Amino acid sequence: MPGDAALLSVEGLSKRYPTGDLALDDVDLQVPAGQVMALIGPSGAGKSTLIRCVNRLVEPSAGRVRLEGEEITGLGATALRRARRRMGMIFQEYALVERLTVMENVLSGRLGYTGFWASWFRRFPRRDVEQAFRLLDRVGLAHMADKRADALSGGQRQRVGILRALMQDPALLLVDEPTASLDPRTSRQIMRLLVELCEERGLAAIINIHDVALARDFARRIVGLRAGRIVFDGPPEALDAEVLTRIYGEEDWSRALRRPEEEDAEEAATAA
Amino acid sequence: MSATAFDPAAAARAWRPPALIGDARLRWAIYAGALLYAALALGSVEVNWTRAAEGLERGARFLAGFFPPDFVSKREEILDGLLESLTMTVVATALGIVLSVPVALGAARNLAPLPVYLFCRGIIAVSRTFQEIIIAIVFVAMLGFGPLAGMLTLAFATIGFLGKLLAEDIEDMQAEQAEAIRATGAGWFQLLAWAVLPQVRPRLIGLSAYRLDINFRESAVLGLVGAGGIGDTLNTAFDRYEFDTAAAVLIVIVAIVLACEYTSGWIRRAVQ
Numbered sequence: 001m002p003g004d005a006a007l008l009s010v011e012g013l014s015k016r017y018p019t020g021d022l023a024l025d026d027v028d029l030q031v032p033a034g035q036v037m038a039l040i041g042p043s044g045a046g047k048s049t050l051i052r053c054v055n056r057l058v059e060p061s062a063g064r065v066r067l068e069g070e071e072i073t074g075l076g077a078t079a080l081r082r083a084r085r086r087m088g089m090i091f092q093e094y095a096l097v098e099r100l101t102v103m104e105n106v107l108s109g110r111l112g113y114t115g116f117w118a119s120w121f122r123r124f125p126r127r128d129v130e131q132a133f134r135l136l137d138r139v140g141l142a143h144m145a146d147k148r149a150d151a152l153s154g155g156q157r158q159r160v161g162i163l164r165a166l167m168q169d170p171a172l173l174l175v176d177e178p179t180a181s182l183d184p185r186t187s188r189q190i191m192r193l194l195v196e197l198c199e200e201r202g203l204a205a206i207i208n209i210h211d212v213a214l215a216r217d218f219a220r221r222i223v224g225l226r227a228g229r230i231v232f233d234g235p236p237e238a239l240d241a242e243v244l245t246r247i248y249g250e251e252d253w254s255r256a257l258r259r260p261e262e263e264d265a266e267e268a269a270t271a272a
Numbered sequence: 273m274s275a276t277a278f279d280p281a282a283a284a285r286a287w288r289p290p291a292l293i294g295d296a297r298l299r300w301a302i303y304a305g306a307l308l309y310a311a312l313a314l315g316s317v318e319v320n321w322t323r324a325a326e327g328l329e330r331g332a333r334f335l336a337g338f339f340p341p342d343f344v345s346k347r348e349e350i351l352d353g354l355l356e357s358l359t360m361t362v363v364a365t366a367l368g369i370v371l372s373v374p375v376a377l378g379a380a381r382n383l384a385p386l387p388v389y390l391f392c393r394g395i396i397a398v399s400r401t402f403q404e405i406i407i408a409i410v411f412v413a414m415l416g417f418g419p420l421a422g423m424l425t426l427a428f429a430t431i432g433f434l435g436k437l438l439a440e441d442i443e444d445m446q447a448e449q450a451e452a453i454r455a456t457g458a459g460w461f462q463l464l465a466w467a468v469l470p471q472v473r474p475r476l477i478g479l480s481a482y483r484l485d486i487n488f489r490e491s492a493v494l495g496l497v498g499a500g501g502i503g504d505t506l507n508t509a510f511d512r513y514e515f516d517t518a519a520a521v522l523i524v525i526v527a528i529v530l531a532c533e534y535t536s537g538w539i540r541r542a543v544q
Contacts, residue, residue, distance in 0.1 A: 055455055057451055057454060057455060081457045081458070081459060082457065083457075084455060084457035085456070085457040087455070088455075088456075089452065089455035089456075091451075091452060093448055095449055095451060095452035096449070096452070097449045097452070097453065097466060097467055097470050098446075098449070098470075098471075099470040099471065099473070099474075100466070108453060108456055108458070108466055109456050110456075111453065111456045111457065111458035111459075111462045111466060112456050112457025112458060113457075116459065116461045116465070119462055119466070120465050161452075164452070164456070168456055168457065174455075
């Protein structure tokens with residue numbers, strides 16, 4: 001649609017699970033190209049459901065999702081697979097195929113572009129393999145290419161998970177709690193890497209995250225979800241006690257709102 | 273102090289470890305019932321001691337006929353029977369694996385839609401309901417005496433065994449890994465090859481090796497109903513009162529079963 005600046009546009013999206021739970025209730029959301037957005041909210045607010053409805057790993061009950069002007073909802077199986085290539089997904093527990101090697105996991109991002117038999121015999125085009133090595137080198141894992149994925153540490157696995165998504169040549173990253181299984185320092189490193197890569201490649205990202213401090217430090221826009229509805233949409237600076245109460249409920253927010261400068265300082269000290 | 277005040281000391285005195293059967297009356301009724309049943313059952317067994325004494329003597333003569341085992345005079349028959357059994361086993365196992373993989377995929381609830389699931393579970397149930405001997409009798413009646421009937425019997429039994437256990441392993445796989453592969457835009461067969469197969473491969477190989485071992489043992493029995501193999505040789509030896517040859521056949525069967533068991537155990541350990 002001409003004049004539609006948004007890369008991703010979600011209109012009236014609802015999801016009711018067969019159990020009767022209403023996970024998303026009439027959500028409208030526009031994400032312009034290149035914008036890194038954090039989606040915050042309590043557990044069960046519908047954050048995971050929202051990003052899974054975008055690439056239809058979860059089938060929405062109502063509403064429309066459009067990516068680059070193409071309506072995702074209502075696509076047939078083949079067209080949906082083609083559309084999914086433009087949406088890289090990154091998972092909380094990394095979701096690497098553990099018995100495959102690091103290189104195979106990175107290359108699996110190319111499955112949507114590769115025929116079945118070529119992928120069965122791991123005959124990926126030379127430039128895909130080259131690209132995979134370039135990316136692995138970028139995150140310092142080139143020497144691990146032939147290690148099995150389950151031999152890696154949490155932070156290393158998440159880097160591989162990010163590379164798998166990048167190999168898809170996406171326009172949008174759907175990121176589900178990328179740091180929930182990581183220690184605080186690795187969490188910040190992973191967030192920094194994600195934001196850097198998005199900037200370099202002009203990618204938009206929706207990052208589900210329950211760590212408010214991380215969201216505020218790394219995202220340019222914060223969207224708050226509560227019980228399946230958007231209750232806040234604004235810049236990180238606008239997050240105050242009143243907004244956090246609206247998203248999460250009553251709590252003493254004064255300590256959570258401290259800037260985490262100490263952590264940064266600590267990290268710099270360790271790195272030096 | 274109110275009546276509802278909690279007294280940990282009194283609670284600790286009143287606490288008992290939970291019993292397997294909560295209701296004390298029911299518990300004692302079950303114990304008494306079991307004891308009564310055992311007494312009645314033992315009382316109803318009729319043993320004819322004179323007949324048993326005669327039988328012991330006959331058994332001793334029978335066993336004495338086994339010695340020394342004669343490998344030589346019917347060498348040709350033993351070798352032919354053995355070769356037939358091994359051929360039957362290998363072909364039946366290979367055919368059974370090829371047939372059971374699609375059945376297992378269909379019988380995994382997380383991959384197959386309900387009608388397919390019920391159909392494949394039905395195949396497995398039928399295959400597991402009938403003991404090999406019964407199936408062999410049917411196949412012998414349909415196809416005549418010989419190893420073809422035995423081979424089909426074993427292949428059919430393999431479907432039930434491998435199909436059920438493999439389907440259970442597929443149902444136990446990590447859904448996130450499959451979700452991640454689907455999110456890359458991979459097709460259904462790529463999903464099987466890249467997310468399902470890597471997770472179930474060790475079990476598939478291990479179960480196949482184990483089934484090869486079972487099939488050889490079964491092939492020795494199937495000869496008794498005319499389905500070919502070393503069992504036929506054994507049956508013929510008994511019919512001709514050539515107990516020394518029968519002993520030789522038994523020793524050969526034991527040796528091969530031991531070898532199979534050792535090998536399949538080694539393979540299963542190696543792929544874990």
